[in-house]
Amino acid sequence: MESVFRTTGRWLRGNLHTHTKESDGRVEVAEAINKYKEAGYDFLAVTDHRKTVDTTDFTTPGFLTIPSIELNGRDPQSNFIYHVVGIGVTPFEQEDREWIGPCQEMIDKVRAGGGVAILAHPYWSGNDVNDLMNLRDVCAMEVYNATCMRHGKERGEVYWDSLLERGKMIWGVAVDDTHHYDIDVAAGWVMVKAAELSTSAILAALQAGRFYATNGPAIVDIEYDAQEIRVHCSPVTQVRFIGRRGSGRSVIAQPGSEITAARVKLPRSPYVRVECVDRQGRTAWSQPIHIG
Ligand SMILES: [Zn+2]
Ligand SMILES: [Zn+2]
Incomplete structure (x- = not known):
């Protein structure tokens, strides 16, 4: 595997989990995006619950918005809840009936829409590692989710290591999961090494693991x-x-x-x-x- 630190490309800073007033975030889309522009980010995925918000008007030559979504569901058999973030999807809304169903259905929906699937906050959700082992086509899991700090469950390293131990190669991301714009912004992010600032280049880098996660150090x-x-x-x-x-x-x-x-x-x-x-x-x- 080629080292991300030795490949050519630019380091791009981004947040892969963001809510606005379009779901349960505290500010309007324009204000949310401005906060990240002001914080020096290169890209942002607005991932409102169950619907893709059109953010294309906010993309500028130096700042990219990526059409994204957070799907919520409950597995009727295990009764576990799952949240799946889809990055770079063809815009869609999650139907009411799709709230109930296995996590794999949500992942498949993201993949069918051309997106990259990320398992959100497995610790906060109380997910079971044995269930996670069976998931297919998951690019990454949130190893750090800033907003989950409210419940003392922002870090998910043990989930990550449990999957890696058993041979499931999955990448780790750090995210804000921004709801409260006074404290959640710039609390966890990814540094992606990509050929250019474009959705396709960032999705390719995420899939290939050409990034690291952080909430501070470089x-x-x-x-x-x-x-x-x-x-x-x-x-x-x-x-x-x-x-x-x-x-x-x-x-x-x-x-x-x-x-x-x-x-x-x-x-x-x-x-x-x-x-x-x-x-x-x-x-x-x-x-x-x-x-x-
Ligand atoms: Zn969530
Ligand atoms: Zn969320």
């Missing part, structure tokens, strides 16, 4: 050879190399200091993913890298 480089794996990042207090089961290792800065690089012996694992954690606990999450 990952500058990750490289590895047969012996070791090395990371460069913005100043952090801890770099975690996470592999399967007991493999992997953390590199921790001396008390009161920070590090911008770390290296460890290559873990005995089919994959490794990297977390760079700063003084405030903010984290950058790399995608899992196949090393086995």
